[in-house]
Amino acid sequence: xxxxxxxxxxxxxxxxxxxxxxxxxxxxxxxxxxxxxxxxxxxxxxxxxxxxxxxxxxxxxxxxxxxxxxxxxxxxxxxxxxxxxxxxxxxxxxxxxxxxxxxxxxxxxxxxxx
Amino acid sequence: xxxxxxxxxxxxxxxxxxxxxxxxxxxxxxxxxxxxxxxxxxxxxxxxxxxxxxxxxxxxxxxxxxxxxxxxxxxxxxxxxxxxxxxxxxxxxxxxxxxxxxxxxxxxxxx
Numbered sequence: 001x002x003x004x005x006x007x008x009x010x011x012x013x014x015x016x017x018x019x020x021x022x023x024x025x026x027x028x029x030x031x032x033x034x035x036x037x038x039x040x041x042x043x044x045x046x047x048x049x050x051x052x053x054x055x056x057x058x059x060x061x062x063x064x065x066x067x068x069x070x071x072x073x074x075x076x077x078x079x080x081x082x083x084x085x086x087x088x089x090x091x092x093x094x095x096x097x098x099x100x101x102x103x104x105x106x107x108x109x110x111x112x113x114x
Numbered sequence: 115x116x117x118x119x120x121x122x123x124x125x126x127x128x129x130x131x132x133x134x135x136x137x138x139x140x141x142x143x144x145x146x147x148x149x150x151x152x153x154x155x156x157x158x159x160x161x162x163x164x165x166x167x168x169x170x171x172x173x174x175x176x177x178x179x180x181x182x183x184x185x186x187x188x189x190x191x192x193x194x195x196x197x198x199x200x201x202x203x204x205x206x207x208x209x210x211x212x213x214x215x216x217x218x219x220x221x222x223x224x225x
Binding site for chain 2: 033041042043044045048092100101102103104105106107108
């Protein structure tokens with residue numbers, strides 16, 4: 001199993017500003033994933049973060065809006081840039097367990113943009 | 115495109131059995147997973163089917179038919195704590211590790 005922590009757990013931000021979300025895993029993992037979940041909705045994959053290379057973004061998500069860092073095998077950050085109220089959501093990071101297929105999720109960051 | 119369909123809501127009685135269906139259409143497929151998510155919590159893994167057939171884990175079972183692009187989650191001896199959202203998820207729609215989630219089924223348990 002993997003234990004994942006995220007910071008901050010929640011934040012309220014003004015439109016036009018940026019927020020960086022941190023994700024820390026208690027073991028080394030190859031890939032980390034960032035998801036967005038609107039309240040009462042499903043999870044949408046934003047991007048996959050590999051250590052030592054640029055993140056791979058899903059359709060509808062771009063690096064300028066959601067820059068990702070992956071400096072080592074236990075840590076990643078997701079920045080939500082130039083925020084608007086439409087970015088209000090829960091952001092979750094996840095990792096795949098050793099040998100798959102189970103994915104473990106962090107507790108999420110609840111973002112509200114005013 | 116990628117799509118997974120599941121009922122939006124299901125209601126059942128405590129102690130009963132409930133089945134949540136999932137049909138999928140994806141460009142790649144390694145397996146079908148099921149996740150449980152309580153309100154305010156993170157998704158937690160329940161089961162995984164890579165091959166056709168039934169996988170049983172305690173009160174929960176999951177079934178897959180690859181030829182029908184169909185699977186289901188079966189919950190037995192329902193307890194109030196089973197009230198949650200349940201997501202089917204296809205693993206490998208573009209790589210072995212990526213998963214795409216269904217829209218989710220909200221399960222409500224009545225006493």
